Amino acid sequence: MTTKKILCIGAGYVGGPTMAVIADRCPQYQITVVDLNEKRIAAWNSDELPIYEPGLEEVVARCRNRNLFYSTDIPKGIREADIIFVSVNTPTKTFGCGAGRAADLQYLEKTARAIVEYADEGKIVVEKSTLPVRTAQAMSRILHSNPKGLKFQIISNPEFLAEGTAINDLENPDRVLIGGMETPEGQRAIEEVVAIYANWVPRERIITTNLWSSELTKLVSNALLAQRVSSVNSISALCEKTEANINEVTAAAGRDSRIGAKFLKASIGFGGSCFKKDILNLVYLCGYYGLPEVAEYWEQVVRMNDYQARRFVGNMLAAMFNTVADKKIAILGFAFKANTGDTRESPAIAVCCQLLEEHARLRIHDPKALGNARLDLEDAEGDISYCEDPYDAVKGAHAIALLTEWDSFRKLDFRRIYDLMEKPAFLFDGRNLLDHRKLYEIGFNVYPIGQKALTHF
Ligand code: UDX
């Protein structure tokens, strides 16, 4: 069997872990991951990988320099590859037409142009980044505008991995989705990509569709998941006004197998690079295709999410005698979820900025995300310190705002923390992570999400 050469353009949160697992499971493929960012590639080639993901280091250690290579030589990578995965970033546009909603496809377009420039034979090009529906069409036009007459096959293979569990999600996916053109060449290209995943994914979990269904499924999957979180969070507001407890409500509702128990945790809101971006993308597409009612329906999911973070800060203010000015607040957790150092769209950013506007003094601790937190708050004005040690963060604090569900926070010595804090000591648990009764008994005034507060007043 000849060794197939796979190239992945973009060494980020998607490309990095995905290619590591493909290399691990498919020793007969040679995989090269390229990126414009030299520092990132150097990090992939070092002992300090550029992203934190449980289990990733082990997989990379097994494959690196065996059949997994990291490089900045994009032209060479393109020339040699049989199959090219494109996983460059596609953020929401911040300027011009569609700003704040449409996807910014400049990185994708530059990649397509690089492929045209350096390829000297036709290839399979796989879209791995999250993209608006019908991006493949634009990609195809660029690729086929080459004077060399080369033929490319475009495949959509959206990634469904979640950060923090990426390696397990890649190794045991619920499904792998592969979309292609409904032509004989398109079907052959689909089979080539199916053959990669079939090395470890049971065939019945590999779904093949047309290109447009595959592109849309990625947006819809994320929109449905985000909608679930916003739905639960909207009900958490109602629970706080009544005697209902959101954990009891979601546990009982989730027992209906049609609803399902997963992804029903109330929180300060969803973050991450995908949910908001993908919904806004969906909203933009619906507007573009003349479906304003559909656009508005999905936009509400994002509005509810923004409301939840604002509501959390509002609750803090109301509890702390309507002012946090000059008060020290310990922020426990800044990452958008546990087990990642990623802070993109983290609700912690909005919460911290609002607290700073109220002139609070912030002491931020996160086990993996302090570097990114510093960058996110670079332009924010106010008194902010970053603490490697959670006990430093809480020293002299009037309140704790727990914003990420790190397991390590459960194991903190809250008696010691209580002693270190100003009194009355407030604890706002934005993830319903801790044992609230126990904290109350220590002396804290505890404010969970979607449950009655436990206070000593
Ligand atoms: C998501 C999708 O799950 C994944 O399939 C897709 O490929 C990328 O987007 P990710 O953003 O990494 O993955 O994390 P996810 O676990 O989905 O969580 C997203 C956000 O929702 C986090 O901020 C999380 O804290 C929040 N969340 C999740 C809740 O608030 N409650 C829940 O019940 C679940």
Ligand code: ADP
């Ligand atoms: P994601 O979460 O989608 O993986 P990231 O931002 O983590 O997004 O990673 C995308 C990567 O793509 C970045 O490392 C960026 O440098 C890289 N990239 C963007 N444009 C290009 C390009 N034209 N050629 C090569 N790499 C690119």
